[in-house]
Amino acid sequence: MTNCPTLIVTVGLPARGKTYISKKLTRYLNWIGVPTREFNVGQYRRECVKIYKSFEFFRPDNEEGLKIRRQCASAALNDVRQYLTEEGGQVAVFDATNTTRERRETIIQFAEQNGFKVFFVESVCEDPDVIQENIVVSLGSPDYTNCNTEEAVEDFMKRIKCYENSYETLDEVLDRDLSYIKIMDVGQRYLVNRVLDHIQSRIVYYLMNIHITPRSIYLCRHGESELNVNGRIGGDSGLTPRGKEFGKKLSQFILEQGISDLKVWTSQMKRTIQTAEALNVPYEQWKVLNEIDAGVCEEMMYEEIQDHYPLEFALRDQDKYRYRYPKGESYEDLVQRLEPVIMELERQENVLVVCHQAVMRCLLAYFLDKTAEELPYLKCPLHTVLKLTPVAYGCKVESISLNVDAVDTHRERPEKRVPVPVPSAQ
Amino acid sequence: MMRGCSSRTKIAQNQDRAVCMTNCPTLIVTVGLPARGKTYISKKLTRYLNWIGVPTREFNVGQYRRECVKIYKSFEFFRPDNEEGLKIRRQCASAALNDVRQYLTEEGGQVAVFDATNTTRERRETIIQFAEQNGFKVFFVESVCEDPDVIQENIVQVKLGSPDYTNCNTEEAVEDFMKRIKCYENSYETLDEVLDRDLSYIKIMDVGQRYLVNRVLDHIQSRIVYYLMNIHITPRSIYLCRHGESELNVNGRIGGDSGLTPRGKEFGKKLSQFILEQGISDLKVWTSQMKRTIQTAEALNVPYEQWKVLNEIDAGVCEEMMYEEIQDHYPLEFALRDQDKYRYRYPKGESYEDLVQRLEPVIMELERQENVLVVCHQAVMRCLLAYFLDKTAEELPYLKCPLHTVLKLTPVAYGCKVESISLNVDAVDTHRERPENVNIHRTTQDALQTVPPHL
Numbered sequence: 098m099t100n101c102p103t104l105i106v107t108v109g110l111p112a113r114g115k116t117y118i119s120k121k122l123t124r125y126l127n128w129i130g131v132p133t134r135e136f137n138v139g140q141y142r143r144e145c146v147k148i149y150k151s152f153e154f155f156r157p158d159n160e161e162g163l164k165i166r167r168q169c170a171s172a173a174l175n176d177v178r179q180y181l182t183e184e185g186g187q188v189a190v191f192d193a194t195n196t197t198r199e200r201r202e203t204i205i206q207f208a209e210q211n212g213f214k215v216f217f218v219e220s221v222c223e224d225p226d227v228i229q230e231n232i233v234v235s236l237g238s239p240d241y242t243n244c245n246t247e248e249a250v251e252d253f254m255k256r257i258k259c260y261e262n263s264y265e266t267l268d269e270v271l272d273r274d275l276s277y278i279k280i281m282d283v284g285q286r287y288l289v290n291r292v293l294d295h296i297q298s299r300i301v302y303y304l305m306n307i308h309i310t311p312r313s314i315y316l317c318r319h320g321e322s323e324l325n326v327n328g329r330i331g332g333d334s335g336l337t338p339r340g341k342e343f344g345k346k347l348s349q350f351i352l353e354q355g356i357s358d359l360k361v362w363t364s365q366m367k368r369t370i371q372t373a374e375a376l377n378v379p380y381e382q383w384k385v386l387n388e389i390d391a392g393v394c395e396e397m398m399y400e401e402i403q404d405h406y407p408l409e410f411a412l413r414d415q416d417k418y419r420y421r422y423p424k425g426e427s428y429e430d431l432v433q434r435l436e437p438v439i440m441e442l443e444r445q446e447n448v449l450v451v452c453h454q455a456v457m458r459c460l461l462a463y464f465l466d467k468t469a470e471e472l473p474y475l476k477c478p479l480h481t482v483l484k485l486t487p488v489a490y491g492c493k494v495e496s497i498s499l500n501v502d503a504v505d506t507h508r509e510r511p512e513k514r515v516p517v518p519v520p521s522a523q
Numbered sequence: 524m525m526r527g528c529s530s531r532t533k534i535a536q537n538q539d540r541a542v543c544m545t546n547c548p549t550l551i552v553t554v555g556l557p558a559r560g561k562t563y564i565s566k567k568l569t570r571y572l573n574w575i576g577v578p579t580r581e582f583n584v585g586q587y588r589r590e591c592v593k594i595y596k597s598f599e600f601f602r603p604d605n606e607e608g609l610k611i612r613r614q615c616a617s618a619a620l621n622d623v624r625q626y627l628t629e630e631g632g633q634v635a636v637f638d639a640t641n642t643t644r645e646r647r648e649t650i651i652q653f654a655e656q657n658g659f660k661v662f663f664v665e666s667v668c669e670d671p672d673v674i675q676e677n678i679v680q681v682k683l684g685s686p687d688y689t690n691c692n693t694e695e696a697v698e699d700f701m702k703r704i705k706c707y708e709n710s711y712e713t714l715d716e717v718l719d720r721d722l723s724y725i726k727i728m729d730v731g732q733r734y735l736v737n738r739v740l741d742h743i744q745s746r747i748v749y750y751l752m753n754i755h756i757t758p759r760s761i762y763l764c765r766h767g768e769s770e771l772n773v774n775g776r777i778g779g780d781s782g783l784t785p786r787g788k789e790f791g792k793k794l795s796q797f798i799l800e801q802g803i804s805d806l807k808v809w810t811s812q813m814k815r816t817i818q819t820a821e822a823l824n825v826p827y828e829q830w831k832v833l834n835e836i837d838a839g840v841c842e843e844m845m846y847e848e849i850q851d852h853y854p855l856e857f858a859l860r861d862q863d864k865y866r867y868r869y870p871k872g873e874s875y876e877d878l879v880q881r882l883e884p885v886i887m888e889l890e891r892q893e894n895v896l897v898v899c900h901q902a903v904m905r906c907l908l909a910y911f912l913d914k915t916a917e918e919l920p921y922l923k924c925p926l927h928t929v930l931k932l933t934p935v936a937y938g939c940k941v942e943s944i945s946l947n948v949d950a951v952d953t954h955r956e957r958p959e960n961v962n963i964h965r966t967t968q969d970a971l972q973t974v975p976p977h978l
Binding site for chain 1: 716720732733734735736737738739741742745748749752753831832842871877880881888891
């Protein structure tokens with residue numbers, strides 16, 4: 098979709114969520130197939146200055162500190178160049194305060210020299226509660242391993258002060274030729290300027306849909322189905338008695354969780370709908386949550402696929418993510434059709450998604466930042482609920498088995514890579 | 524926290540839409556001086572929302588005014604000291620809001636677009652109260668622009684053709700309209716970051732160069748913002764055509780993934796010539812991932828992008844069948860399809876309604892782009908065409924999209940100009956009209972009444 102690589106540049110005082118945004122955006126872009134990497138200048142600084150002493154390092158009159166910080170920024174930009182020009186990267190997220198126009202101008206020139214487009218993401222926030230919350234996250238940083246909380250908070254507040262005097266926010270007039278989004282008060286308000294292309298438009302849309310309100314996302318598969326017990330893939334069968342038992346246990350579990358205002362989503366296949374019916378709450382059906390279409394292999398057992406389509410079976414094992422069943426879909430296709438689900442999950446708060454094995458693997462890979470190689474082999478057993486709770490920069494996962502027996506439908510990547518037989522006639 | 528929202532919940536088991544978008548209906552309110560594109564935005568947004576399945580209607584207060592004051596005399600009507608004029612304009616706004624209420628509460632409407640200047644905080648406050656009383660959410664869309672060229676272009680494109688100016692020459696009309704704008708300028712209170720911080724709105728500045736977005740409350744507002752941020756007014760054309768005639772086409776079979784016939788390949792060559800003659804700068808070419816569109820695009824000798832979502836509608840169990848065979852094997856399904864061709868889903872396949880949902884990213888990207896040629900398929904092309912030409916769900920599945928014909932769509936004023944260009948290469952006809960008899964007990968003869976001839 099793109100011609101030149103894109104350099105996303107964060108802007109903002111410490112504790113404004115820049116790293117949170119950088120990591121989340123990077124995760125999202127990689128999941129939808131845009132090779133992206135984040136470059137956190139603070140990390141370069143930590144590698145350079147082994148031991149963090151205090152906020153004094155960040156004082157604007159600390160020549161030694163300034164020199165080191167400039168060097169670190171340069172080293173990071175160098176790695177950015179390498180990633181975007183030699184390593185196949187499409188987007189690089191340059192995560193630092195970048196609070197002066199001068200620093201931003203340097204980056205713009207760097208990008209121009211290298212043929213990168215620049216898109217700024219500024220986070221502005223003066224709400225003391227939010228900042229306090231953020232600082233708690235920052236306290237988990239290696240900088241503060243040897244401090245008690247009080248000392249750490251005090252030092253961090255002084256660190257923020259070091260930046261405040263020289264902070265030049267993106268200005269509607271002075272910066273009118275730049276492409277940027279300014280996020281104000283944790284997403285209450287946005288200023289968007291000169292969105293140039295598709296990827297910037299998608300980034301803006303994504304950033305405008307995420308929030309930081311605490312909530313949990315519950316992922317599970319439908320209850321055990323008739324085709325499941327027969328070792329058959331796909332199809333649209335109903336639940337076995339054990340599958341129905343799972344529905345009941347799921348209903349109890351949901352009640353025990355005591356979640357306010359839980360949304361329940363299912364696919365449009367019988368087995369997820371039947372499972373949700375047992376919950377006795379309103380639910381929404383999404384066609385895009387339907388299981389991966391196995392095309393000509395629908396409703397076959399793996400043994401039958403090996404029998405009828407040994408070549409296809411081997412090809413699938415070679416690249417399970419990109420392999421597309423004849424007249425069917427690939428995991429890669431699944432991710433594309435699930436993108437609106439992810440976007441809506443970001444908008445929502447507490448949601449339970451009752452779906453299918455391949456679908457659940459795709460959603461899980463998004464939340465847990467799994468690669469395309471890992472994704473098709475993620476374990477998503479029947480009758481088990483995964484509870485995902487955003488925490489700090491990532492996601493806490495709790496796996497809760499509801500103690501109803503079920504057949505195992507997980508097929509590991511076979512160890513021996515069977516060489517693909519050369520077909521005699523094409 | 525949310526202004527004007529009742530606790531009416533609308534969730535259905537067999538919802539057409541992928542997401543249950545709303546609890547309460549939404550009232551979109553435009554804000555801005557005359558000739559800032561409010562009506563353009565209102566109509567376009569309405570068209571888009573209806574296409575994706577959200578029942579939407581626009582209410583243009585100017586139209587109510589024209590019905591009330593039969594003959595427009597001059598800008599004097601809009602002078603802020605014209606008591607008579609003010610009274611009529613207030614009445615018209617009330618009448619329009621009344622119709623809004625009826626549409627959203629009694630006629631199944633989900634979104635109403637209230638298109639007027641709404642340039643004072645007082646007027647907007649009246650609307651907010653109206654919405655609160657009725658349990659509607661309010662979302663403001665303001666267009667701010669001071670570029671004289673853009674304003675001039677607007678006046679020329681849409682104002683001069685307005686019923687208000689049928690009896691004026693261009694100069695007089697422009698002069699009068701400029702004075703009309705002046706009448707609003709003094710009392711114009713733009714949406715303010717501080718004073719209006721509790722409202723939900725998007726402020727579009729300088730035709731989309733800059734946007735200010737405040738308090739987006741829900742999914743539909745988020746989609747509206749995304750859409751508004753992707754549209755532009757740069758002149759361009761969109762070319763839609765199907766692949767060249769395919770092997771399955773000539774055999775009267777639907778779906779599948781066959782290659783082109785010799786005539787189909789001929790079309791590819793003619794298409795290539797046509798594109799060259801059009802002399803389009805920087806034309807993007809998109810195809811599906813099926814052989815027949817790819818083969819067609821190959822003949823153009825230009826780079827092209829393949830979109831899986833542009834693949835033809837999946838006919839499920841009926842894939843590669845002739846209509847005669849479908850009637851033979853699935854007479855009930857065949858009749859049900861004729862009863863509601865838009866919503867009918869082939870067993871293990873898709874419906875037109877599903878198609879629209881998967882084509883939405885294509886429409887969004889077409890809005891972002893400039894000159895594009897989309898080489899696709901019959902059902903897909905019908906869906907895209909319905910979006911550009913504002914066709915209903917009932918009309919959509921019967922739109923005529925013959926093989927070897929290019930449709931050139933050029934946005935103009937509030938709509939789209941369509942030119943149909945046949946490239947003069949014979950092809951089989953694949954268009955099946957709705958038969959008279961759609962009863963499930965109909966005879967085979969009645970069912971096959973409208974099947975086009977084939978081998």
